[in-house]
Amino acid sequence: MIEPEKDKVIDLETGRTISTGSFQESPEKILTEILIYMPTIGIADTTFARYDMGRAAIDEIQKNVSVKIIRVTVPGIKDLPVAAKKLIEEKGCDIVMALGMPGAKEQDKICAHEASQGIIMAQLMTNTHIIEVFVHENEGKDEKELAFLMDRRTREHALNVIKLLFKPEKLIREAGTGQRQGFEDAGSLRS
Amino acid sequence: MIEPEKDKVIDLETGRTISTGSFQESPEKILTEILIYMPTIGIADTTFARYDMGRAAIDEIQKNVSVKIIRVTVPGIKDLPVAAKKLIEEKGCDIVMALGMPGAKEQDKICAHEASQGIIMAQLMTNTHIIEVFVHENEGKDEKELAFLMDRRTREHALNVIKLLFKPEKLIREAGTGQRQGFEDAGSLRS
Amino acid sequence: MIEPEKDKVIDLETGRTISTGSFQESPEKILTEILIYMPTIGIADTTFARYDMGRAAIDEIQKNVSVKIIRVTVPGIKDLPVAAKKLIEEKGCDIVMALGMPGAKEQDKICAHEASQGIIMAQLMTNTHIIEVFVHENEGKDEKELAFLMDRRTREHALNVIKLLFKPEKLIREAGTGQRQGFEDAGSLRS
Amino acid sequence: MIEPEKDKVIDLETGRTISTGSFQESPEKILTEILIYMPTIGIADTTFARYDMGRAAIDEIQKNVSVKIIRVTVPGIKDLPVAAKKLIEEKGCDIVMALGMPGAKEQDKICAHEASQGIIMAQLMTNTHIIEVFVHENEGKDEKELAFLMDRRTREHALNVIKLLFKPEKLIREAGTGQRQGFEDAGSLRS
Amino acid sequence: MIEPEKDKVIDLETGRTISTGSFQESPEKILTEILIYMPTIGIADTTFARYDMGRAAIDEIQKNVSVKIIRVTVPGIKDLPVAAKKLIEEKGCDIVMALGMPGAKEQDKICAHEASQGIIMAQLMTNTHIIEVFVHENEGKDEKELAFLMDRRTREHALNVIKLLFKPEKLIREAGTGQRQGFEDAGSLRS
Structure with missing residues (x-):
């Protein structure tokens, strides 16, 4: 469980975390500043996927931090890049999760590749992280394992999103430790 | 059958659905506002395809909603990305369907990949959805099944286009339910 | 044989075909307006190809319409994307044909893929069609068939270019009819 | 061991190395100009990797030159392109190292390809070098060799980064000499 | 051997070759105009390559024309796209040669593909030709043949660069004649 620094918020102008000590002045002022500063996480998922990844992401985020969440659902993974970019540029999201389940066929692998390229391009065009969470339909040995x-993976990447927004220094501490999402961590190399 | 909210229209400036109650004031005012607000769907298809996908898309859209439709036809699928972008930027389309039938040869698969990458890039450059509807020539076991x-797939994606324009919340309700276009839906995972 | 509407020209500002009835007013006025309105077709080909595709394209265009033609030749197909973009942005071409013959080796296929991606990107950056005409060196069973x-293919795509410029509605009428360039048309599906 | 010219600094406006003789005038002036001129190297690595490449890079840089270093860690290699671009555009880095360990599976190879394309695009969008240091998980025969x-490779590329910043003429002298990072150099061809 | 028209120079504003008859007026004026008009060729190569391609390119150019040459060397081929773009945008190069030797391994082929895509993108972003000269390490049967x-290939492409800059009409005359660089020309098809 991540414990976000409750008395810190992101200054959306500068991207820096600022102290919110001033929030304790008066309830009205606090409310105003929270409305101004609360970061927004975008969630984009698909109707093609066979598990409601968007709901899992939102649930995990809300268990851990208070943020504004905006969700959109598109037909398939190739619709995710522009959906994520619109969440950033038209809805003001500070970070986006792009959730999808590429199918098991060869053609589906190519679609996933195209979607991933688009998601990277969307990030470069917006200077904003879009965390891609793709689970290939053939990664699970049966429907139950696939759903699990x-x-x-969605929930573990939701925690990464929170760290990127609120605790980037935590990620530095995990650098090179072989983190995996959905599977067991690989760990650091023994040398 | 989708039943669009007949008394709502999209505000093209904000992208929000606005009430059209005011449309009942006077016939002249209604006409003016309809001319201003009616969304435009672009249809781009090819002479290479062996079925008139553009006509199917237009038929399905017109059965369900009143919108302006602009159609262009280009030689092949690699001409679709710029055709779609021109529909958006030069003709004011709010969303575009890019319809094509990649051939069965290996080289045709590469063309489809290039076209798909271009369609994703066109969306990122315009912040506008372009729904790609590709049916590979070898997806059907004979000409009849391929035509079917x-x-x-064209008609089912036409309904997705309508949802994206008028009922995005319907797509959220379908998130993770394994929707397929042309084939039977895969459904949610049993877990 | 395409019969272009001889009394119509493209308004380069709007992209619309306008009547040229006014051209019959006086010879001086006609000359001026032709100079202003005559569309320009760019032709980019390569020294790598083993057949003078540029000449074939120019010959076919000139048989059918009166337009300004600007030709450039570059070493190989990977030089075509920027050559085409320069024709559009520096020479004012309204449409470009990118003509090339990818070699038969595996590495040549990758080059063709890179060139095609670049040609699609160049179109997206200019909102202008670039009709790619690639004939792979191994598409013909001998030198004679390859040359044929x-x-x-070059000539049939030259006709497509003319239709895109002057008769886009003709392409809509051919939508879904299985047109092929160089080979026999596949035709519409029997269903 | 590279011996950077200690009395030279980069003029960030022009990109040229300028003499710092004037730095010996007064302590206050020196401090000011160092604050203005000291180049910044960005380090972006991942929690997915199984060795702390970021620490190795920083250690090697600090052994050789005095520069400002800014480090970020992201979950995986596909998050590196935007992380590097943000280091350049939001943190003012003059050059960035993008450090990652693609996994051994086929899907991981595709991820590495997507990340590399994104890193090249990020460079083109910023006119700034991003030195990619990827070590594939299957390049070492065991964990020890992989860690080594x-x-x-990280340290040898850190030296390349220093040369690109301070001694580009050294790289010209090494042109065509078959330099390898991590493995033994291949050397010039014997002809 | 190309014989450049010694009394012509490129007008960098328009890209046109202009007569330099006026250069014979006075020595001072000539010097000034040469400084203004002399085109610049950028040379980017790598320390990874096992032959000094940059030196070969510069030698061949200087044998044939008087131009300004700016050279940079980077570690590997994936660093070439931004290096070439910087030569164009920061150093004012009118054309660039990107010289590299992709390795023989499968992973090296992917790197070459990424580098080529980046080089094409750099050209599209600058409207400037970057002539890629890649010799794959396994193209020669031994070190001697590879060096040859x-x-x-470098020298023959250097001549192409000169033609693109000074004699584009020569390239049109070679269109479709099956030119090859490094190997024997394939020639026109016999039909």
């Missing part, structure tokens, strides 16, 4: 994997 | 599939 | 194919 | 390789 | 091939 889609749930776990 | 091209018709069905 | 390079000539035919 | 990740350390070596 | 790297030298020949």
Whole structure:
């Protein structure tokens, strides 16, 4: 469980975390500043996927932090890049999760590749992280394991999103430790 | 059958659905506002395809909603990305359907990949959805099944276009339910 | 044989075909307006190709319409994307044909893929069609058939270019009819 | 061991190395100009990697030159392109190292390809070098060799980064000499 | 051997070759105009390559024309796209040669593909030709043949660069004649 620094918020202008000590002045002022500063996480998922990844992401985020969440659902993974970019540029999201389940066929692998390229391009065009969470339909040995994997990977990446927004220094501490999402961590190399 | 909210229209400036109650004031005012607000769907298809996907798309859209439709036809699928972008930027389309039938040869698969990458890039450059509807020539076991599939997938994606424009909340309700276009839906995972 | 509407020209500002009835007013006025309105077709080909595709394209265009033609030749197909973009942005071409013959080796296929991606990107950056005419060196069973194919495909795409410029409605009428360039048309599906 | 010219600094406006003789005038002036001129190297690495490449890079840089270093860690290699671009555009880095360990599976190879494309695009969008240091998980025969390789390649590329910033003429002298990072140099061809 | 028209120079504003008859007026004026008009060729190569392609390119150019040459060397081929773009945008190069030797391994082929895509993108972003000269390490049967091939292909493309800058009409005359760089020309098809 991540414990976000409750008395800190992101200054959307500068991207820096600022102290919110001043929030304790008066309830009205606090409310105003929270409305101004609360970061927004975008969630984009698909009707093609066979598990409600968007709901898992939102649930995990809300368990851990208070943020504004905006969700959109598109037909398939190739619709995710522009959906994520619109969440950033038209809805003001500070970070986006792009959730999808590429199918098991060869053609589906190519679609996933195209979607991933688009998601990277969307990030470069907006200078904003879009965390891609793709679970390939053939990653699970049966429907139950696949559902479990889609749930776990989504939730673990939701925690990464929170760290990127609120605790980037935590990620530095995890650098090179072989983190995996959905599967067991690989760990650091023994040398 | 989708039943669009007949008394709502999209505000093209904000992208929000606005009430059209005011449309009942006077016939002249209604006409003016309809001319201003009616969304435009672009249809781009090819002479290479062996089924008139553009006609199927237009038929399905017109059965369900009143919108302005602009159609262009280009030689092949690699001409679709710029055709779609021109529909958006030069003709004011709010969303575009890019319809094509990649051939069965290996080289045709590469063309489809290039076209798909271009369609994603066109969306990122315009912040506008372009719904790609590709049916590979070898997806049907014979000409009859292929024609059926091209018709069905086009029409089902036409309904997705309508939802994206008028009922995005319907798509959220379908998130993770394994929707397929042309084939039977895969459904949610049993877990 | 395409019969272009001789009394119509493209308004380069709007992209619309306008009546040229006014051209019959006085010779001086006609000359001026032709100079202003005559569309320009760019032709980019390569020294790598083993057939003069540029000449075939120019010959076919000039047989059918009066337009300004600007030709450039570059070493190989990977030089075509920027050559085409320069024709559009520096020479004012309204449409470009990018003509090339990818070699038969595996590495040549990758080059063709890179060139095609670049050609699509160049179109998206300019909102202008670039009709790619590639004939792979191994598409013909011998040199004679390859030369025939390079000539035919180039000429048939030259007619597509003319339709895109002057008769886009003709392409809509051909939508879904299985047109092929160089080979026999596949035709519409029997269903 | 590279011996950077200690009395030279980069003029960030022009990109040229300028003499710092004037730095010996007064302590206050020196401090000011160092604050203005000291180049910044960005380090972006991942929690997915199984060796702390970021620490190795920083250690090697600090052994050789005095520069400002800014580090970020992201979940995986596909998050590196935008992380590097943000380091350049939001943190003012003059050059960035993008450090990652693609996994051994086929899907991981595709991810690495997507990340590399994004890193090249990020460079083109910023006119700034991003030195990619990827060590594939299957490049080492065991964990020990892999760790060794990740350390070596990172450090040798850190020296390349220093040369690009301070001694570009050294790289020209090494042109065509078959330099390898992590492995033994291949050397010039014997002809 | 190309014989450049010694009494012509490129007007960098318009890209047109202009007569330099006026250069014979007075020595001072000539010097000034040469400084203004002399085109600049950028040379980007790598320390990874096992033959000094940059030196071969510069030698061949200087044998044939008087131009300004700016050279940079980067570690590997994936660093070439931004290096070439910087030569164009920061150093004012009118054309660039990007010289590299992709390795023989499968992973090296992917790197070459990424570099080529980046080089095409850099051209599209600058409207400037970047002539890619890649010799794959496994194109020669031994080190001697590989060195010969790297030298020949570089020099023959240097002549292409000169033609693109000074004699584009020569390239049109060679269109479709099956030119090859490094290997024997394939020639026109016999039909």
